[in-house]
Amino acid sequence: MNESLIRSLTPSVLAILVRRGADFAAAEDAVQDALIEAVRVWPADPSPSSRLRSSRGDPIRDLKGWLVTVAWRRFLDATRADAARRRREDLVDEEPAPGPAPAVDDTLQLYFLCAHPSLTPSSAVALTLRAVGGLTTRQIAQAYLVPEATMAQRISRAKRTVSGVQFDRPGDVATVLRVLYLVFNEGYSGDVDLAAEAIRLTRQLAATIDHPEVAGLLALMLLHHARRTTRTAPDGSLVPLAEQDRSRWDTASIAEGVEILQAALARDRLGEFQAQAAIAALHADAPTAEETDWVQIVEWYDELARLTDSPVVRLNRAVAVGEADGPRAGLAALAALNDSLPRHTAVAAYLHERDGDLTTAARLYAEAARKAPNLAERDYLTRQAARLNTGRGR
Numbered sequence: 001m002n003e004s005l006i007r008s009l010t011p012s013v014l015a016i017l018v019r020r021g022a023d024f025a026a027a028e029d030a031v032q033d034a035l036i037e038a039v040r041v042w043p044a045d046p047s048p049s050s051r052l053r054s055s056r057g058d059p060i061r062d063l064k065g066w067l068v069t070v071a072w073r074r075f076l077d078a079t080r081a082d083a084a085r086r087r088r089e090d091l092v093d094e095e096p097a098p099g100p101a102p103a104v105d106d107t108l109q110l111y112f113l114c115a116h117p118s119l120t121p122s123s124a125v126a127l128t129l130r131a132v133g134g135l136t137t138r139q140i141a142q143a144y145l146v147p148e149a150t151m152a153q154r155i156s157r158a159k160r161t162v163s164g165v166q167f168d169r170p171g172d173v174a175t176v177l178r179v180l181y182l183v184f185n186e187g188y189s190g191d192v193d194l195a196a197e198a199i200r201l202t203r204q205l206a207a208t209i210d211h212p213e214v215a216g217l218l219a220l221m222l223l224h225h226a227r228r229t230t231r232t233a234p235d236g237s238l239v240p241l242a243e244q245d246r247s248r249w250d251t252a253s254i255a256e257g258v259e260i261l262q263a264a265l266a267r268d269r270l271g272e273f274q275a276q277a278a279i280a281a282l283h284a285d286a287p288t289a290e291e292t293d294w295v296q297i298v299e300w301y302d303e304l305a306r307l308t309d310s311p312v313v314r315l316n317r318a319v320a321v322g323e324a325d326g327p328r329a330g331l332a333a334l335a336a337l338n339d340s341l342p343r344h345t346a347v348a349a350y351l352h353e354r355d356g357d358l359t360t361a362a363r364l365y366a367e368a369a370r371k372a373p374n375l376a377e378r379d380y381l382t383r384q385a386a387r388l389n390t391g392r393g394r
Helices: 003-019 024-041 062-080 086-094 107-114 123-134 137-143 148-162 173-183 194-208 211-226 252-266 272-285 294-308 311-325 326-336 344-354 358-371 375-393
Strands: none
Touching: 003 024, 003 107, 003 123, 003 194, 003 272, 024 062, 086 123, 086 148, 107 123, 107 173, 107 194, 123 148, 123 173, 137 148, 137 311, 173 194, 173 211, 194 211, 194 326, 194 358, 211 252, 211 272, 252 272, 272 294, 272 326, 294 311, 311 326, 311 344, 326 344, 344 358, 344 375
C-alpha cells in the first residue's frame, strides 16, 4: 500500500466533496472511510498486475477518482440514514458517474478552512493534520500525548465550528503558515514525525499557491530540519548550536532550503518567515561556530523585529549583538527588555559568562533552570550552573 500517495490525495478529495455540497464534517468522515477502504484493499505488492481494482474487477488507474467515488457514496449512505436532514436527500439522485476526478483543485481553500480564525490554535493544528494531512485521530493523539477520546472531541468540535463557513471565501495565508509552523515545532512523538509531516504539507501548499512567505516557511523548516540529528546527545540531553557536529548536518536539505529562500527573497516581498530563514541559512553556511557572520545576523534580526515587533525576536537579537559586538553590548540590548520574557534569565546567564562574571552567570543559570519550560532545558541549564560553580571552587 502506498500510504503516502493516499494521504497526499486527502485534501483534494475532501475539497471535491465539499464543492459538491457535502457538509464539511460529514465529508471529512466520508473521506476517512474511503481512506480506510483504500488501505484495506490496496495490495501490498506495488506491481501493475496487483493494482487496486473496482467492484467489477477492473484495475483502478485513477486513484483520486476512485477515492472521490467511494467517499461520495459513503456520504450518501450516511445521508440516507439521517432522515432528519431532509435537505441532503436531494443529493441522492445527483451522484455523479464514476470517472476521473474533476480538474479543479480546492486544496488551498481546505488549508484556509482548517486554519479558520474561529478555531483555537490547537484545534486548527488537529483539524489540519486530520483533513489535510490524512492522519488518523489515534496518530494525532499519540503525537500530542493526549488520550484518543480527547483528540476525537477536539477534532469534532473543530469540524462543527467550520461546517457553516463558505468554502469559496478567500483565506488568510499568514494564519495557515502559523498553523503549519506549530505542527513543525512539535517535532516527533508517537509513530508520526510531525516535523516531516509539516514539511510535506508546506511543500503541498507551495505547489498550490505562489507566495514568497510560503516559500520562506518551507526554507526555514528545511534549514532547521537539517540540524535535527545533532540537536540532542545519545542520552537525550540538549546540544547547543555552537557545539553541534556540523559534519552531520543534512547538506542536501540545507542546499534546497537556501535555493528556495534565494528565489523568495529575489521577489522583494520580505516577510517574517523569509527573515527567519535567512538567519538559519547564515548559521548553516558557517563551517564552524566561530566563523558565523553575526553582524549580518544582527541585521536580519533588525528586519525581523521591524516586521513582527516581537519581544522574543528582540531577545534573540540581544544574543546576536553579544556575539557581534561583545557581551556588554548584548547585555545593554537585554536591559531594554522585560525580564519576565521566557528564557530572558538564560540569555542573561550566557552573556554574563561571556563577560567573565562567572558568579553572576552561575546564579542566573540556576535561576533559569528553575524556570525552564521542559526537562531537557532544565537539565542543560543545571549542568551549566554546576560547571561554573565547580570551576570557581578549584
